[in-house]
Amino acid sequence: MDKPTPQVDYLFISDLHVSLGYDPERRAYHAREDFFFDDAFFRWLQWANGTCPPDRRWELVFVGDGFDFLPVDLEMVHRYFEARDRRWKELDPADRGQAVAYWRRQFGGDEHLPPHERVPDWIRWLFFEDDAREGRVRLTPAPRRELLTMAPEAIAPDWAVHLYGGLDPSIEEAAREIAPAFGLGRPLREPEVAFQVVEGEAPPRPERDRLQEETFEQRYGFLPTQAKSMARLYFIYRGHPVFFRALAWFVGQGHRVTFLRGNHDLELFWPGVQALLRRFVAREHPAAFDDRPSPPPLPDLDERITFRPGWFYYRPGLFYAEHGNQYEPINSCPNFLRPLLPTDPRLLNPPVGNVGVTTVVANMEDEYPEWENRGKHAVVIKELVRRYPHQAFLIVTRHVRDFLWMAQRLWQATQGEKQEPTEEDFRQYASSVGLPPETVRAIYYEWDPPLLVRHPLAWFLFSPGGHVLKALLVLLVAALAVGGGLLWYLVIAPFLASLIPPNFLSTTIGPALQLLGKILLWLLPPLALEAVRRSLARWYPHPLMYWAARRVHRHLRETDRHLRFYILGHDHKTDVRIVERKPDHKHVYYLNTGCWFPEFVEGTRRLQTLGQDVQFTFVRLVQRQEGVEADLLRWNDDAGRAEQQIVPPARPEE
Numbered sequence: 001m002d003k004p005t006p007q008v009d010y011l012f013i014s015d016l017h018v019s020l021g022y023d024p025e026r027r028a029y030h031a032r033e034d035f036f037f038d039d040a041f042f043r044w045l046q047w048a049n050g051t052c053p054p055d056r057r058w059e060l061v062f063v064g065d066g067f068d069f070l071p072v073d074l075e076m077v078h079r080y081f082e083a084r085d086r087r088w089k090e091l092d093p094a095d096r097g098q099a100v101a102y103w104r105r106q107f108g109g110d111e112h113l114p115p116h117e118r119v120p121d122w123i124r125w126l127f128f129e130d131d132a133r134e135g136r137v138r139l140t141p142a143p144r145r146e147l148l149t150m151a152p153e154a155i156a157p158d159w160a161v162h163l164y165g166g167l168d169p170s171i172e173e174a175a176r177e178i179a180p181a182f183g184l185g186r187p188l189r190e191p192e193v194a195f196q197v198v199e200g201e202a203p204p205r206p207e208r209d210r211l212q213e214e215t216f217e218q219r220y221g222f223l224p225t226q227a228k229s230m231a232r233l234y235f236i237y238r239g240h241p242v243f244f245r246a247l248a249w250f251v252g253q254g255h256r257v258t259f260l261r262g263n264h265d266l267e268l269f270w271p272g273v274q275a276l277l278r279r280f281v282a283r284e285h286p287a288a289f290d291d292r293p294s295p296p297p298l299p300d301l302d303e304r305i306t307f308r309p310g311w312f313y314y315r316p317g318l319f320y321a322e323h324g325n326q327y328e329p330i331n332s333c334p335n336f337l338r339p340l341l342p343t344d345p346r347l348l349n350p351p352v353g354n355v356g357v358t359t360v361v362a363n364m365e366d367e368y369p370e371w372e373n374r375g376k377h378a379v380v381i382k383e384l385v386r387r388y389p390h391q392a393f394l395i396v397t398r399h400v401r402d403f404l405w406m407a408q409r410l411w412q413a414t415q416g417e418k419q420e421p422t423e424e425d426f427r428q429y430a431s432s433v434g435l436p437p438e439t440v441r442a443i444y445y446e447w448d449p450p451l452l453v454r455h456p457l458a459w460f461l462f463s464p465g466g467h468v469l470k471a472l473l474v475l476l477v478a479a480l481a482v483g484g485g486l487l488w489y490l491v492i493a494p495f496l497a498s499l500i501p502p503n504f505l506s507t508t509i510g511p512a513l514q515l516l517g518k519i520l521l522w523l524l525p526p527l528a529l530e531a532v533r534r535s536l537a538r539w540y541p542h543p544l545m546y547w548a549a550r551r552v553h554r555h556l557r558e559t560d561r562h563l564r565f566y567i568l569g570h571d572h573k574t575d576v577r578i579v580e581r582k583p584d585h586k587h588v589y590y591l592n593t594g595c596w597f598p599e600f601v602e603g604t605r606r607l608q609t610l611g612q613d614v615q616f617t618f619v620r621l622v623q624r625q626e627g628v629e630a631d632l633l634r635w636n637d638d639a640g641r642a643e644q645q646i647v648p649p650a651r652p653e654e
Helices: 038-050 074-090 096-107 121-133 144-149 158-167 170-178 207-220 226-239 241-252 271-283 352-367 377-387 389-413 423-433 437-444 455-462 464-498 509-537 544-556 605-609
Strands: 007-013 056-063 137-143 193-199 256-260 305-307 312-315 319-322 344-348 565-568 575-580 588-592 617-624 627-636 641-644
Touching (some): 038 056, 038 627, 056 319, 074 121, 074 207, 074 226, 096 121, 096 137, 096 193, 121 137, 121 158, 121 226, 137 158, 158 193, 158 226, 158 271, 207 389, 241 271, 352 389, 389 455, 437 544, 464 509, 544 565, 544 575, 544 588, 565 617, 565 627
Parallel strands (some): 056 256, 256 305, 319 565
Antiparallel strands (some): 007 617, 137 193, 312 319, 627 641
């Protein structure tokens, strides 16, 4: 008799920002790393497994930004370009026959390669994507009946199929005609179809475009193609093997892992990245169970590790979870269902905030590694400018031009192209999440429009004409400020003060009142500016993610009256608030999972973390006989237990 399917409870975690990690060659953490807690994460999963009843299993949900693909190791980039230059000394880039012969040797295995052609896997991925993109090679499907007569080196491995499928979606359609069960999302085990490499047909890209991209990549890291995203994941794995080992141990205990995408790990959209992540987990499986004489069999990772296709994860009657970046114009994608650049679908179409991180923020972090962990970024940037004006000016002048060039390219890609999903996209996605299409569409349009699709504003910020207009406005504002200041302080303020008679009340009080009037009039402009600043700060008096949950709840409360919990992340602020009060006290709650890296926020540090700068917060959702309940907890790694997370009290108006 088959065993009954275990009931599933849920753990939610977000914003770990697992990135470049520990470099075993340098024997040091990368300066751009924020996550140093692989062992603590492993111990937390072991605790979760120990608290799970035998008839239940956990589903661990990463609510976005579990990984951070934005920090880049420029040494890795330089190694690639050096290897590429060496390759073209051996081959003629214009000879497609040489390219096909090269890849048949590569597909045959390293043991058959001459030493000068042996390269690391991640460089091999980049070489293949480059050749396919430049039209030097292409893959064509071959029916199963031809497999027996094909030489092994003629068959493309699954990673090449993933990469080519990202460049030419028709390859998947061709494969399905031969084998309907084929899918790029999982490796081929007993293939019904194979792909062979042949000479390409597409014309190469314009030389100017290629050189512009290479110049940008050499300064700021790889653009988000599928192969380059896989290369970034390779270096994340190299810096955090224990993290992947923890996931291998967790799924080996019978639990599941689900990933939602955020703005820092948008690259999880690529099928090749998903397959590679599973491969790295499988690689760590033996080490995860090295305390046993023999490790248990490797589970089906396609079933145990899943990736949500859109922007949210919904379970009827239980929860609605999403990362939350779509409610910030600077961090939202124009199309989160299919985040591809309309003019070049081999590239992701990221939020403009990602471009700012890779160009300006990353270089600030190289100079001041702690700045990102100190509360509101705008406040810290202002502090850096005040304390180090020369260094801050140099950082801005070096990198803002490149930021504007890339932002302009993304903005131009939106011109004349429809960015939002089609009605068919909404129908398919609604079917996969179990909601009516009109509800999914309504939730989608609750987002604040991304900055790049706000056409007048985007034109002003990123177009050449907008740059000219900004310069003129800066000059105008400067002229008004200088002229207005001189007029106020030299003419208006003295005149208004002189209206007080010099002998008012007495010859002593009159001049004193005149002096007091001058002082007040001199202080009036800065006081007025401070009043304006405070009034502007009150435009968003409520936590952004809390209001996002309330906006989504307006559309789901009629569809699902039993839905209890909205779980978001993104802003790194742990929080619990009531979204809707109900007479039976089964209220609807918003919970924010916080983050897993250090934050030095004066005034709230002790209130939130009992003096510890790392929160290790998560949401636990369990189903009991009396109903479903969720708690915001923190992992106390020193004590080896989970505790209630302390959150600041909400203001009455919130």
